[in-house]
Amino acid sequence: MMALLTSHxxxxxxxxxxxxxxxxxxxxLNFYVGTTIQxxxxxxxxxxxxxxxxxxxxxxSIVFQxxxxxxxxxxxxxxMDEAMSFAKQNKIKxxxxxxxxxxxxxxxxxxxxxxxxxxxxSKDLDDILKxxxxxxxxxxxxxxxxxxxxxxxxxxxxxxxxxxxxxxDEYMVKAFQYAREAAKPDALLVLNDTFxxxxxxxARAEEFWALVKRLEAAGAPIDAVGTEMHWEMxxxxxxxxxxxxxxxxxxxKAGVKVHITEMDVYQGPSxxxxxxxxxxxxxxxxxxxxxxxxxxxxxxxxxxxxxYTWLRNRDWNTYPDAKPVLFDDEYKRKPAYxxxxxxxxxxx
Numbered sequence: 567m568m569a570l571l572t573s574h575x576x577x578x579x580x581x582x583x584x585x586x587x588x589x590x591x592x593x594x595l596n597f598y599v600g601t602t603i604q605x606x607x608x609x610x611x612x613x614x615x616x617x618x619x620x621x622x623x624x625x626x627s628i629v630f631q632x633x634x635x636x637x638x639x640x641x642x643x644x645x646m647d648e649a650m651s652f653a654k655q656n657k658i659k660x661x662x663x664x665x666x667x668x669x670x671x672x673x674x675x676x677x678x679x680x681x682x683x684x685x686x687x688s689k690d691l692d693d694i695l696k697x698x699x700x701x702x703x704x705x706x707x708x709x710x711x712x713x714x715x716x717x718x719x720x721x722x723x724x725x726x727x728x729x730x731x732x733x734x735d736e737y738m739v740k741a742f743q744y745a746r747e748a749a750k751p752d753a754l755l756v757l758n759d760t761f762x763x764x765x766x767x768x769a770r771a772e773e774f775w776a777l778v779k780r781l782e783a784a785g786a787p788i789d790a791v792g793t794e795m796h797w798e799m800x801x802x803x804x805x806x807x808x809x810x811x812x813x814x815x816x817x818x819k820a821g822v823k824v825h826i827t828e829m830d831v832y833q834g835p836s837x838x839x840x841x842x843x844x845x846x847x848x849x850x851x852x853x854x855x856x857x858x859x860x861x862x863x864x865x866x867x868x869x870x871x872x873x874y875t876w877l878r879n880r881d882w883n884t885y886p887d888a889k890p891v892l893f894d895d896e897y898k899r900k901p902a903y904x905x906x907x908x909x910x911x912x913x914x
Contacts (some may be wrong), residue, residue: 586911587907588621588903588906588910589621589623591910591911592910595910595913597857597864597865598659598863598865599624599864599866599910600622600658600661600865600866601622601625601626601867601868601869601870601891602625602628602663602866602867602868602870603618603627603649603652604869604870604874605645613897614871615652617871617893618656618658619652623658623659624659624660624711624866625660626660626827627645627653627660627662627663627706628663629646629662629663629665629702629706630664630667631672631673631676631698632673634646634698634702635673635698635701636673636675637673637675643705650706653709659709659710659711660706660709660711661712661714661756661825661827662703662706662710662712662713662714663714664713664715664716664758665698665702665703665713665714665715665741666699666715666717666737666738667716667717667718667725668718668723669725669727678726678727683727683730684727686731687731688731691728691731691732692732695732695740695744696744699741699744700744700745700747700748703745703748703749704748707750708750710753711752711753712753712755712790712825713745713755713756714756714757714792715741715742715745715757716741716758718758718760718794719738719757719777720770720777725737735777735780736784738757738786739781739786742757742781743787754789754790754823754825755787755788755790756790756791756792756825757777757781758792758793758794758827759791759793759794760793761774761794763798763802764797764801765797765802765803765809765810766806766810766813767809768809771813774791775816775820782820782821788822790822790823790824790825791817791820791822791824791825792824792825792827792828793813793825793826794827794828794868795826795829796830797831798831798834799831799834799841799844799848800834800835802831802848807855810855814856814859814861814862817861817862818861823861823863824859824861824863825862825866826853826856826862826864826866827866828866829852829865829866830868830877830890830891831845831849831902832877832885833889835887842900842902845890845905846900846901846904846905847905849905850905850906853865853909853910854909854912857910857913858914860914865906869891870891870893871894871895872888872889872890872891872893872894872895873894873895875889875890892906
């Protein structure tokens with residue numbers, strides 16, 4: 567597999583010798599380059615916030631219902647306020663992740679995990695959905711340039727209770743409409759999904775685009791689609807770049823923008839220089855393709871440094887050796903960083 571991923575070679579440069587940051591290169595393009603705000607980590611690690619502020623012009627702010635409304639009718643704005651304050655001080659724009667997602671991140675008081683979805687009627691749950699979305703979006707205001715309204719809708723069972731009670735497509739249409747009523751006019755409303763660890767799986771993508779078409783026809787004001795790229799080098803298909811370009815083309819046909827919302831690339835069991843060169847190549851190719859398409863507006867890594875990657879401590883199939891993002895455990899720039907920077911510097 568490794569040998570098959572060399573067809574899209576990129577110019578050899580020494581970005582480590584320059585002082586230009588990702589943010590500086592992206593700002594010239596009016597392009598978003600960002601990473602996640604991992605609340606507990608950024609408050610206990612003195613290097614986290616300075617690196618985020620220096621290198622990124624955007625950040626993912628977690629706004630799960632279980633965080634923002636832990637008790638019915640009582641909102642906890644502290645995490646959002648902290649993110650908004652940091653963003654204002656450092657001229658960073660935020661993406662809200664996410665307004666509707668799986669049962670596990672819904673507020674505990676909904677009792678979504680009891681087998682009957684809490685026994686809520688469709689009217690009551692509709693009222694809760696509207697109140698939650700509009701309260702969060704109103705509170706975020708101008709600090710948020712985008713909201714992931716619904717996350718991973720084609721992942722089986724992920725949005726189970728919202729779907730079971732309100733309807734498979736209906737809950738999404740309502741969510742987008744409620745978000746549009748509350749959001750600033752220029753805020754982007756995003757439908758985000760995941761398409762596998764080996765690239766953008768064709769069958770999953772076809773299902774997703776059919777969903778977009780149905781939702782738009784039903785009145786959902788979708789401005790952009792997000793694609794996750796939690797990729798693993800041992801599984802990565804040699805066609806991954808062509809798959810992404812097809813995704814970009816389909817977005818244009820659907821009349822929506824594209825945002826890479828969650829990217830990390832597991833290097834595989836090897837930590838050799840070759841493995842990290844391949845990782846760099848993947849990052850370069852994807853960001854380069856995105857930048858060249860004016861309809862592709864931004865790129866986010868899922869985690870700021872390798873030490874905090876979710877791949878090392880998730881609930882399944884952990885990779886203790888995972889080094890999937892742009893900075894290593896000590897916040898040093900990796901080859902992957904140089905690949906992204908080069909793609910940004912080459913511009914549109």
